Amino acid sequence: MTSVSNAAWALLFPNLERHPDKPAYLCGDDVLTYADLASAVARTGAMLAASGVQPGDRVGCVLPDGPATPIMLLGAMWIGACPMPLSSSLRPEEYAWILADAGARVLIADTGHPAAVASNIPVLPCSPGGPEGLRTYCDFLEPYAPEANDLALLLYTSGSTGRPKGVPHRHRDIMRPAETFGGLIGLTENDVIFSASKLSFAYGLIASFSLALAYGATAILSPEKPGPAELLQLIRRYRPSVFFAVPTLYNLLLRVLEPDSYLGGVRLFYSAGEALPAATFKAWKLMTGYEICEGIGSTEAYNLFISNRPGEAMPGATGKVAPGFEVRLVDEADTDVAAGQPGLLLIRGEGTATAYWNLPEKSQETMLPDGWLRTGDMFTASDGVFIHQGRADDMLKVGGWFVSPQEVENVLLTHPDVVECAVSGCRVEGLERPQAFVVARNGVEAGSNFGGELRRFVREHLPEDMCPVRFQLVAALPKTSTGKIMRRALVQA
Structure with a gap:
């Protein structure tokens, strides 16, 4: 087997060399520098190892967005374990099912959280600020050297099309968004990133974790689920340069925006998660003067594979194929459709999941030979521009x-x-x-x-x-x- 870089090391080490005192995360009044983050990650790895966590073990993480979340995710990756960030708003029976399906070794959560109550595995107590007793562990710990196919992350889909599915990703997959999508939207280390989508979802994790750390940028985290008025306050306070959200949230923001609402620090508004209506794009442009740049990705791809380019966004269009990806539009017989005709989108690119967790039949249906991934989304395409028609089952x-x-x-x-x-x-x-x-x-x-x-x-x-x-x-x-x-x-x- 061929060894690859540990994803946690790859995300942290370059920043320690370049700007150790730069803020990696802002949350409320808390500032977590890259040096603080690296120290906490190594200590967390030592704590997990002392708790019996081995390379390959799944580690459930149920935490509100805050400094503890990236610390715990990176700490688990650091020792070769596979973290599972889970939404903090699931039902107890959903936590029990997911943790059992994943075969999780431990759960990191507040002891009073429903996930901890529903769990029948050991719980490592953790507050939003970080795990208890972390400073008693050594902050010098060599990162685990993973093999090419070792897992770094296990994500569960939102369950919008049925029971959540586990989607495993390897260490090298975690870096792919920075290698492809980040360049497309022009990210730099000078950016301040604010994603309204949480770290427990692929969209938010790509933005506030993979992209932010790979570029050495600063990310804003909010433990609550802020409404549109609160989001505007956070934008005014932290002055992000890049804002990620879903179409529904842009619609809600339009209801509270005033002509003098402060958005001046934001150079790029991005939308994904579902198709952005042309009416929302036009209303936002009319109200703010800014376009919304739209794209589409998936948990299975852990990336965005079709996207508009900043300054070239088209209302009602998802955009063009992102670097590093190939696409096909096919009919029910998997035959390529004619230009302008609706077809099911297949994608191929490095970093996509090769199988679902414990679902061989679904994996065979979705992850096709030669690396093609069946997305379940219907599109039309003309002159290289893709327009989303909806989910195939809709x-x-x-x-x-x-x-x-x-x-x-x-x-x-x-x-x-x-x-x-x-x-x-x-x-x-x-x-x-x-x-x-x-x-x-x-x-x-x-x-x-x-x-x-x-x-x-x-x-x-x-x-x-x-x-x-x-x-x-x-x-x-x-x-x-x-x-x-x-x-x-x-x-x-």
């Missing part, structure tokens, strides 16, 4: 044609009284038809003829088959903890 077959819910939603979102919407399928006399769930602006009443107005509005822009047969006003749309709309819940509604 597409509707209406009158013999595929209808993209996203295309219908993009039209609805241009109506001045529509705040949010989601389109799913329903059965009418045994045939599939689109239906729409709409969050309306204040003042629109459920008993009004708003549905009829929306139906006429959609018919002005789309063919009859694409017009929803039902419009239901709702107070809010069901979402996952990452902000994705839970379409399955809408279908069941």
Whole structure:
């Protein structure tokens, strides 16, 4: 086997040489320099080893975003263990299932957290500031030298398409976002990164962990889940230069933004997690003067594989293929589709997961021969520009044609009284038809003829088959903890 660099060492050592006293993380009033981070990581590795953690062992981490999270992740990687960052807002039974599925050796969490209560494995107590008794351990510990296929990280998907799936990544995978995506968006060590997505999700982990540390930048962490007004306060306080968020959050920010809202420190607003509606892009540009740069990635890729370039973002378009990736659009027979036709996106590039954890059949279905990964996303492409049509399992077959819910939603979102919407399928006399769930602006009443107005509005822009047969006003749309709309819940509604 060929040895590779330990990911924790690769992320930390260059920064220790260049700028040990530079802040790596800002959280509240806490400032964690690269020197402080490296010392805490080595001590954490020693603590985990003293607790019986061996190379290859899975280490569950249930912590709010704060200094302790990158310390624990890097500390586990440092000794060759495989950390598992988990959301702090799961249900007890979800923690129990994930920890059992992963075969976790220990859990790092506050002892009063539901994950610790639900766990039947040893719990290493840890507060948001760091694990208890850390300074009693030596901060000089050589990093473990991993083999090429040794695991550095086990991520669990958000479960938006069913039970969460474990996605293992190797040490070399952790560095790939910096080698490809970071250059695409022009990151440097002078950047201050703020990701509204948390470290327990691939999008937030790529931004605030892999990219921030690989470039020697500074990242902002917030242990709470701030609302839009609080986010604006954090932007005003820390003056980030790069801001990562999901489309839902940009929509929420538009509701509280004022013409004099301070955004002056941000040079790049980035969106991923799901498709950014063209209406949101245009409203943001009109309100702030800034474009939102959109891309798409996945937990399986641990990277963004299609993206707009800063200064070239196009409303309604996901962008062009990112460096280091190849893509194909295929039909149900895995045959390449003609230009402009919708197809299922396959990607290939270094750093993608080669299998799911404990799911051989799903792995065979998704991780194809020759390194191709079936993403589950439908796209059209023309002149190298890719436009997201939705998840393959969200597409509707209406009158013999595929209808993209996203295309219908993009039209609805241009109506001045529509705040949010989601389109799913329903059965009418045994045939599939689109239906729409709409969050309306204040003042629109459920008993009004708003549905009829929306139906006429959609018919002005789309063919009859694409017009929803039902419009239901709702107070809010069901979402996952990452902000994705839970379409399955809408279908069941």
